[in-house]
Amino acid sequence: MLLAAVDLGSNSFRLEIGRVEGSLIERHGYWKETVRLAAGLGDDQRLSKRAIESACECLARMNERLRGMKGEHVRAVGTQTLRAARNLNEFLIEAQNALGYPIEVISGREEARLVFEGCTHTLPPSDKRRLVVDIGGASTELIVGRGFSAEQAESFRIGCVNATLRYFRNGTIDRASFKRAQVAAAAEFEEAIAAFGRWDEAYGSSGTIGAVSEILRAEGWTDGAITSDGLLKLRQALLGAGEIRRVRLRGLKSDRQEVIAGGVAVLAAVFETLGLTEMRTARGALRVGLLYDLLGRRESRDLRETTVERMQTRFGVDRAQAQRVGALAAQFYDALAPKASDELHKRLAWAAALHECGFAISHNDYHKHGAYLVEHSDLAGFSTTDQERIAQLILGQRGNLRKVAAALEDPERAGKILALRLAVIFSHARRAIDPPRWTLRSSRGAIELGVDGDWLARHPLTQHLLEEEAAQWDRIGVRFALRALP
Template identity: 30%
Template sequence: MADTPPPDTNKGARNARGATSGKVADFRYKRPQRAKTSDRQRQPRNAPETVSGSPAGSKQQEVARRGQAKQAYAALDLGTNNCRLLIARPTGENFTVIDAFSRVVKLGEGLAMSGRLSDAAMDRAMSALNICADKLRRRNVHLARSVATEACRRASNGEEFIARVQRETGIVLDIITAQEEARLAVLGCHILLEQGPGPAVIFDIGGGSTELVLIEPGGKVPHIIDWQSVPWGVVSLTDTVGTEEGDEHSRLTRYREMCRLVSDSFAPFAERIAEHGQDRDSIRLLGTSGTVTTLASLHLKLPQYDRRAVDGLIVPAHSMRDISTRLSGMSRRERAQLPCIGDDRSNLVVAGCAILESILDIWPAQKLGVADRGIREGILRSLMAADMEGENSRRAVRELRGKNG
């Protein structure tokens, strides 16, 4: 595949069944040996068809079976705010998306105060996950990995919820570590990093946490020099500081408190990477999150969100700061009326702006790369690379046996 995944060196998180973080596949979605006619009719036009009329065990049939088995891979990311699914088919060293799903579920709503996932939040997530399970079945996915992040890591009833998901949908969610989350985000979006010799920081602003990774570019996969995860995402920070009230002065005071909380959490990482960021002309910055894609849309003055215009865009850092400052002083109603924000993001985007500005403070790059890709793409590349490696090993064994037989 395009990238060979680096090893996950932290296997500390565990899912509800006791499996360590790093579990690759939910085998419920392996393609059945014989698909029903109705299932075949639902496949895309260019899906491989079973070769009929060939002798059992023939080379042609084996090639057909192999092509069918590898036609679809899936990555599901259940975050603190969103549930996202991506189903893709390998295309050379890359992949082609054949199905996708995204829904705001607010799984972490109220978690900062209660320490638990609420019944309403879990029900919203279950509704989205049932749709994902149906897509996985209809697409006859060969190999899938489904992960849950900060909300399930932090919640006292997180593993109970994971067990419910498996019982009701068949989806086996793996509660991954913050380190694995950072690794997957880098793997999914680093190819969009602006070319250059200097060091770079890749960050992912989530709903419940933010991951920052200092990388050394070069090779198919960048070398990770240092990283940090802080428990501030757009949901957790908004819930902690409280809902917005009062006039513009009160809103700006609330925003400054958000920036202070995040900056304090970033301080150890900022101190460690300071020596790498002294040359502002050579350092680079790439972000993946709803925050950066939303702000990039406002920078472009798009009437509605357009992934093709945003993914891979390079934006002046001062422009992102200006937009953040403007949004922080606006009321929620004013923000909701802006294109590409709407009601869903109007309450959370300010927290994202505070996190972004704090990142720009500790890594003052002149430009910011924007990625509308991340964990799901990282999972897909990992799955495809691992499957390709396994297939190469099996082929080598077959050839060795043939020579010896």
Template identity: 35%
Template structure:
């Protein structure tokens, strides 16, 4: 029998850590808490809150007060499971609705009063990548696979192989948004299904040719919407194939809905009451996907976005590798002058090291984003040498950059937008995770990194002493060096005037 005094006293205790991922979705909020032990992610706890955030998104993309309250109430419930978690062990991602809402920042600020962790609004392609990562780490398949995730406001499509996603797309069709448009007043009519299916197929025209050309061996569906549909379709009809759903089963299920005529008359086993209001819209979208992509059958994977976030948080699946690949891809695509990028990066990082503590920017994430901005600041050169900084900003703001969330992309776009010429603080966006003073200082550091490499040559800069005090940065050159560089001195004089707009002072001697 067990030793009552010291049970398991001889068992070796390994180092473990607890991590948590929260998915602020358009339909539901999902929290997953896991333990990382011996390189393995073990799920400990799940919390799901049905919110239907997208239901409160107006046609002009403003989130109404009622939906915001539902979201904040859900976060209060989630907060109980995150007490005492260190910030580095929690990652919160928000998807379609907060991606689209013009007043998303107001909601995020209110959320920060409940959860003391950063909330990342991620782009559609990044959402698709993380969904695929969750599937890839929990499902083994040989050959290419198509992964589909129907959310409340958008649907993600990924073709990948092994752990590598190859094609990533997010389309604006979701079970909550389609319910508002096509299934008002809880009516289930064949005309409503036809309209919803047609609308989804029109969206799918943007990807169907490319995806069909790429091909796949297996098709996997994720998310609660697809899980619910597959379970019900197999329960309500003769199973065409064990564990899979087919178009025949889906059309049978649509017929059952139309015969009922309305939600209150729809009698289907295995359908929860909270899933019922968006069931018809999800079914219509899935039928359209089967038709447009010629899908024979689909299996379900319980892993999705939140699991992908967890696996990426675990140290052996770190984001820097993803960001490295993203940055290298952009640099190749836009023919970046690699040698100049490396010069600017080296000097910028040197200035950062000298300033980080006094300027309160000693943060690994900020350092990384500043570094990527230095490496990619000239991507806009391929468009036009005139106004390069504006072109660079446009590219970094709008391109798909796996590994970066929307605010991170916006920050990099802002830094490169003002790496030279005049700075207009009024045009600099507000950030939910950063005070404007930190953004200003990062801009100033990148500007100096670029300016000090204006000759685009190696080994021409002397050792420069860099010191900061309050809002003043001082550059001290070797005695007599500046006297022989009148143009360089003039550039520094101009720069001292430019960065005054950022409430900063530049002194040099």
């Protein structure tokens, strides 16, 4: 079986295809293009038209390599630049069309977790506590953990591209610019570093760290390990060049030259802040973590299930009620979308599992509180796209439908909102009931729900709630017909 991961990084886009061999994944194909997406993010935090075009051209080429692969075998994610982009939706529409597969935007901490998983799967097994550092184009991830599990993970909004653009904008490399870049990066790291505790060995992954390792090896300064002394020699060489265009270092690839100054400044800040003297490189990174995460979803317990259960515990969710609502919602959604994928059903199930987590804040407007908690919590295994969509389902479970008007424009999301709302209504008694006979049909602009007439007569409150529900849909221009079945 082949799995594929697409990493839409702030500096480079990478595609990795892996062949599953038992519990291991062997590289089957790899493709990388330097896109410099972060450089296309303007002061207004919008991606330029040219940046979007360049990204889509690259993704279209990747589509040729992915063509024919099943959707559930491919995962594409965006990182810091896309997290920051104000015109993200505009980008995603064009990018997904070019790639031919959905693209998720993941949070900084989720990116860090996946980086750690990717690195540790390519390192020798060890029970030592490991530090992993990943310097990307617009963010740096620091993670400490043991085995394949991250114990502490943080993402910081500084990387090789944005540091170069900010502190070496005119292409000049001097002591003042280098110091400003290093101090700015160190200031980012210092706020969160106390929580990391101790570790036994340090590893680095991704472009900047791999490039630095190769330079140090090629120049004969180290055997490829990144050391304090090696970094100092590299810094002196950059200062000696004086300008980015004049940098000449053995082992430095042309596509890395433009951003090496910012990357080295950030790495020097990592060494200074964490008190490191040596770091080794790890081949795996975000894309390898994505592959193993995909494999885990297919072959073993999905991490997202564990995350949802932990959130239920944390916020004291009534699990019996959540299960009742989830079971009914699944039945209603089956009637509305009989060919829906397992992944779509999972999103609905997770929304049902967490639909009452807002009770932990207040019973008043609990659906709004719950939506906020789901959208803004760090949920391991979930992309920000997943969290936003699940949050919209939770927000739309009751009350006025205008607050989820944008989601209702999408028939797939509208179907899940309707299914969850009906499940909440039929479960209002908070106990097991004998479900009635029912039929449910929906098309754009019209919903028809049929319910056993005798059952409705015995459950007047449910009938009243369903009539109120019909009125809510009518208010947004969707005709909702409730009829009693003979």
